[in-house]
Amino acid sequence: xxxxxxxxxxxxxxxxxxxxxxxxxxxxxxxxxxxxxxxxxxxxxxxxxxxxxxxxxxxxxxxxxxxxxxxxxxxxxxxxxxxxxxxxxxxxxxxxxxxxxxxxxxxxxxxxxxxxxxxxxxxxxxxxxxxxxxxxxxxxxxxxxxxxxxxxxxxxxxxxxxxxxxxxxxxxxxxxxxxxxxxxxxxxxxxxxxxxxxxxxxxxxxxxxxxxxxxxxxxxxxxxxxxxxxxxxxxxxxxxxxxxxxxxxxxxxxxxxxxxxxxxxxxxxxxxxxxxxxxxxxxxxxxxxxxxxxxxxxxxxxxxxxxxxxx
Ligand SMILES: Nc1ncnc2c1ncn2[C@@H]1O[C@H](COP(=O)(O)OP(=O)(O)OP(=O)(O)O)[C@@H](O)[C@H]1O
Ligand SMILES: [Mg+2]
Numbered sequence: 052x053x054x055x056x057x058x059x060x061x062x063x064x065x066x067x068x069x070x071x072x073x074x075x076x077x078x079x080x081x082x083x084x085x086x087x088x089x090x091x092x093x094x095x096x097x098x099x100x101x102x103x104x105x106x107x108x109x110x111x112x113x114x115x116x117x118x119x120x121x122x123x124x125x126x127x128x129x130x131x132x133x134x135x136x137x138x139x140x141x142x143x144x145x146x147x148x149x150x151x152x153x154x155x156x157x158x159x160x161x162x163x164x165x166x167x168x169x170x171x172x173x174x175x176x177x178x179x180x181x182x183x184x185x186x187x188x189x190x191x192x193x194x195x196x197x198x199x200x201x202x203x204x205x206x207x208x209x210x211x212x213x214x215x216x217x218x219x220x221x222x223x224x225x226x227x228x229x230x231x232x233x234x235x236x237x238x239x240x241x242x243x244x245x246x247x248x249x250x251x252x253x254x255x256x257x258x259x260x261x262x263x264x265x266x267x268x269x270x271x272x273x274x275x276x277x278x279x280x281x282x283x284x285x286x287x288x289x290x291x292x293x294x295x296x297x298x299x300x301x302x303x304x305x306x307x308x309x310x311x312x313x314x315x316x317x318x319x320x321x322x323x324x325x326x327x328x329x330x331x332x333x334x335x336x337x338x339x340x341x342x343x344x345x346x347x348x349x350x351x352x353x354x355x356x357x358x359x360x361x362x
Contacts, residue, residue, distance in 0.1 A: 052297060054336045054359050058084060060266045060296075061184070062191050062258065067270035068280045069197035072301035072339070074101045075346045076270050077194035079356035082349065085121035089189040093123045094180055096173045096204065097196040100125040105347050118349075122188075124180070131172035142244055174207045178255050198284045206291060208256040215249045259293060266296035268336070273300055273323035282330055297336035299359065300327060305340045337361065 057063050057080070065077040074095070081093040095102045095110075102123050103110045112131075114124035177193075184191045195201040222242050229235075259265055267288065271281045285295050303324070304317050328335060339358045346355055 057266050062265040064193040064267045066195045066201045068277045071270045071272045073270050074194050078105050079352045081192045082352050083356040090120050092188045092191045095125045095194045126176045131176050135172045135175050208252045211252050219245050262294050268297045270299045270301050272302045273320040298334045300338045302341045303338050
């Protein structure tokens with residue numbers, strides 16, 4: 052397999068342990084894809100934004116154009132979380148009496164102010180980006196936060212679905228009681244809003260688990276912890292119905308280097324490269340060498356991109 056299998060996807064996610072090169076690979080891949088004539092949106096869902104750093108350009112939540120065919124966006128989880136809650140409350144307050152709103156708002160706050168609210172907001176943004184991307188972009192590339200964060204994010208549609216189902220059930224019960232008591236049957240705005248959200252989450256889950264459209268790529272360095280974390284993440288994702296499309300091994304010390312220290316590090320790397328092939332051989336897309344400098348700016352990214360494509 053090679054990275055080429057990713058070029059005809061609509062959504063490509065780069066994930067992995069902290070510091071393995073997710074941002075670097077996502078940016079290099081986006082650059083390559085855009086140079087092949089595709090219109091690319093590169094989105095960072097990592098609260099610690101580094102797309103601005105890597106492209107040496109201010110990007111932010113409004114987004115920026117990097118090249119003719121390459122656009123980037125940094126989703127700010129805090130701002131999105133706030134916007135999300137405000138939005139839901141506004142929608143509801145137009146629909147029902149203040150007593151009902153109070154009760155509902157408490158539930159909304161409980162769900163969205165709890166740990167995970169930022170992921171929930173990012174998820175909402177993901178849905179928005181998805182809808183926008185259908186019309187305006189050939190591919191959306193996601194530079195995600197380190198593994199734990201991303202896994203929580205990806206398990207959200209199912210959690211939110213449960214939460215919304217609970218709300219819908221409660222609402223339906225209340226409506227039935229009201230109808231029985233009053234004999235009045237009318238369309239319920241809250242139920243409509245809840246059902247609309249449920250449809251959105253279901254749509255998002257359909258896209259995430261559609262292997263024709265969406266690919267998850269893990270960036271792993273040939274080191275013990277990185278390999279183990281990747282193995283756990285892969286198992287978790289696959290058990291929840293998301294297949295991982297490929298693995299990129301990053302930071303491999305160039306073969307031609309030698310010396311006492313380097314030789315020892317190379318031995319460690321060789322050991323873990325073997326482990327990676329044993330564990331996920333058919334998924335390995337490519338190996339990227341460690342450069343003798345930090346990666347930033349288009350020139351550096353092209354060097355990485357060439358290695359990414361070379362396979
Ligand atoms: N192949 C490489 N050669 C040299 N430096 C590299 C290489 N890949 C990544 N780096 C450097 O390693 C650091 C971490 O890379 P990067 O920011 O892409 O990782 P990340 O997985 O996105 O990190 P985080 O988990 O913090 O988001 C950066 O300084 C980057 O320039
Ligand atoms: Mg990063």
